[in-house]
Amino acid sequence: MSPIFRRRLLDAASAPYRAVGVVHHRWARGKLGGDAIFTALVDGAVFPDQARVLDLGCGRGLLAAWHLAAEALAARGEWPADTHRPPRDLHFTGVELMAREAEAGMRALLPHYPGRVALSGGDMREVALEGFDVVAILDVLHYVDHAAQDLLLDRIRAALPPGGLFLTRVGDANGGLRFRISQWVDRGISFIQGHRLSRMWCRPLAEWVRILEARGFKVETRPMNGHQPFANVMLIARVPQAAG
Ligand SMILES: C[S@@+](CC[C@H](N)C(=O)[O-])C[C@H]1O[C@@H](n2cnc3c(N)ncnc32)[C@H](O)[C@@H]1O
Structure with missing residues (x-):
């Protein structure tokens, strides 16, 4: 993924967090922009289409935010031809010990991706898998x-x-x-x-x-x-x- 397009995806993936406050938005931009794993997952085509993804210790749901933003850009025809197409039709369930982080993630992402993301507070040792x-x-x-x-x-x-x-x-x-x-x-x-x-x-x-x-x-x-x-x-x- 080119640095210019990566920036475009970063803008799209972090934008939903603006609605829940400046701290959440800055955190999302910093983590999504600074952590190589998010780009590597899309570039490496790690998730298959239509995967039901369980994210344990999901924080504010950044894994979902990144993939769902990528999918939305691709669906609008805004994905570069020289970049691996992101997976389609992913559904994310997230569990996070700090319930308030999961709640912030839900408030940010749900309006943009209804039915595609469900984040909640909980301990990963106790959830159904x-x-x-x-x-x-x-x-x-x-x-x-x-x-x-x-x-x-x-x-x-x-x-x-x-x-x-x-x-x-x-x-x-x-x-x-x-x-x-x-x-x-x-x-x-x-x-x-x-x-x-x-x-x-x-x-x-x-x-x-x-x-x-x-x-x-x-x-x-x-x-x-x-x-x-x-x-x-x-x-x-x-x-x-x-x-x-
Ligand atoms: C370093 S952060 C990583 C967050 C997220 N996975 C990411 O990559 O952006 C670790 C997260 O794991 C959560 N956590 C720690 N122990 C947990 C547990 N037993 N069950 C669920 N979440 C847990 C913490 O609250 C924290 O949000």
């Missing part, structure tokens, strides 16, 4: 302990259909200084957002891959830091087509 083609957990897994991570991965694997996708981003605990920088930034932002600071449960990348493969996922990893000095990795974990 059935009925989705994609489960996304971006920068969230390390907030719950290793036993809870293991259980959640078991449940996600059991709930996804053949061909289903589990998308996550984690920090590589073997990433040295870059990993420690990302942890400091994470703690700072969590504090500003009003989270109680507690331990984080991280793992080396090789261990993340191992525990996903042990559950039958086929795993692809991509460094996902953009210009930031982090040790973040996106993991695209697919349930094989033939699996039950």
Whole structure:
């Protein structure tokens, strides 16, 4: 995606947040504009058409905002011919521990994308996972302990259909200084957002891959830091087509 078109998509994806206040709008612009994962997901054609996406730890629903804005631009014929067409007819369900963030996301997105997005407050460890083609957990897994991570991965694997996708981003605990920088930034932002600071449960990348493969996922990893000095990795974990 060209930088000029990326800017156009950023404007479209962040615009709905203007209606819920300057803080939300600035947050959406900053995150969508500064985090390489959003462009990478569309450029890499990661989500299939018509996917029902469950976004755990969805914050204000930026994953939905980005994809639905891309889809709307493409539907209006405003998508460049040299850029991978974004997925069509996506539906997003989001669950977020900080209910007020999910509510702000709903107030922003629902008027623009009725019937396509449902964000609510809740704990990802307790929600029903059935009925989705994609489960996304971006920068969230390390907030719950290793036993809870293991259980959640078991449940996600059991709930996804053949061909289903589990998308996550984690920090590589073997990433040295870059990993420690990302942890400091994470703690700072969590504090500003009003989270109680507690331990984080991280793992080396090789261990993340191992525990996903042990559950039958086929795993692809991509460094996902953009210009930031982090040790973040996106993991695209697919349930094989033939699996039950
Ligand atoms: C670093 S933010 C990432 C937000 C979003 N996934 C994104 O990429 O923009 C982590 C989010 O996970 C949420 N979170 C942490 N523990 C959670 C849990 N147990 N259930 C649901 N959300 C949780 C936090 O409230 C926070 O909004």
